[in-house]
Amino acid sequence: MIILELCFPARRLSAELQSVQSGRLLSNYGILIISNFISKLVLPLGLASFAMHAADQQWGLFNILQVPTWLSIVASVLLLDMLIYWQHRLFHKIPLLWHLHKVHHADPHVDVSTALRFHPIEIVASIFIKMGAVFILGVPAVAVILFEVLLNGFAIFNHANIRLPKKVEAVARTILMTQILHRIHHSQLYQESNSNFGFSVIWWDRLFGSYTDEATKPDTQIDIGLVEYPETKENAQLWGLLSMPFKRK
Template identity: 45%
Template sequence: MQDWIIQYEPQVRMSVFFGLLSFLFLVQQCFPRRPLSGSKLYRWGNNLGLVFFNSFVMRVFIPTTTVAVALWVEQKQWGIFNVWQPNFALQVILSLLLLDCLIYWQHRLFHSVPVLWRLHRVHHMDQNIDVTTGSRFHPIEIALSLFIKFIAVLLFGVDAVAIILFEVILNGTAMFNHANLRLPLTFDKWLRLLIVTPDMHRVHHSQRPEETDSNFGFNLSIWDRVFRSYVDQPRFGHEKMRIGLREFTDAKVTQSFIGMLVSPFQTSRHSVKKKAS
């Protein structure tokens, strides 16, 4: 089974990605949490266009993957897990927890360091939030995130199967918690005790800085609770809260394909002031 997962890793990841994207896209149309503003087709096309562009850029300029690095590390017997050699199930569980915590802190880092925020704000400039927002990132941020995961694999000796499972979970939960999806409030209340729900993560996309700098988790909600970055609800409620960044309101920048690519290299005194405050 492990060999099969590794052999067909690209097919597994692509099948889950497109299957879940299609499912959540349809479900959020049936049970929307908020009305979407602006041209939906234009926004969806550019958000998804950035996803495919990023995939192309990564394949051209970074000719390796986290799975390939994990297999190489296993061959060299480097990393904590290769020295410790716990049983496979325990190693997978610990790897998923470690990587999930790593992504939480990576996310906080991209909010805290001004030059990294310039990259990450491409994700936050979206003036709506739905399943397509979950994969909307600048290619340089994607590359930096990939190198951070490379380092984690080297240090911990993460198994290739654990990496594949983590990437599938990360992509899946990112789409889920960005979905414009209305869940029953009681169900949301209990579900967010374990994982990040759409209502929980939507707070993170508020224009209010104190809400933007909260709820950093992508999968497990425990990290926001443990590290005291959890905010239960937006101040003005989910229907009235304003999504995006106050300093970026022009759709030519926030929603256009070229605008998203060049945004990190444009100066905004408001965004600099925000991160310095």
């Protein structure tokens, strides 16, 4: 995806953004490393190990009901994806959570590095939410790994600064969150960012009434990011991102 967006960028960087681009990339990848490090400190064995432990203890619906493995894997991946859709909506809706999630949205450009730019506390909160689901449902460990790989893969796919060929995009958007649809979610306009919450498939947005198929501006001209966080140096520095939730704006 990085190679594709370097060769065929959908949107060009503004001059202001160009001047802070190396710092921005360092910060986005820096926060990824810090978030991963902190989440490993909080839960050293990871979610899949927790799922194995839950299975040993016969915790959760699928374990109690002795659902066939293939069915529990398919149902778990789908239910976890729906859970992440609602988690995303809640992080936009509840002010306390929004202060964490805005670190992701303050990025004035959307590319692969944006897909990885999440505040460590948001990552840890998300792990505990998923842990709750593993405990209640009895999600098999293989479904946890499958889901994490798919979720991260799709996030990198739909944040990439590319545009699928028109005909491919028209078909893809009937199932998937495409780059064009996800850039609408990164618009500065509230009614646009308050839509297209899905990270992988589009059907949760369609089902729960948050789907927007077209922005008011063309894809190349959508104002990306947050008005209160312009393309300043602070917004492109690692410490600026880590401290963002705790500063008044």
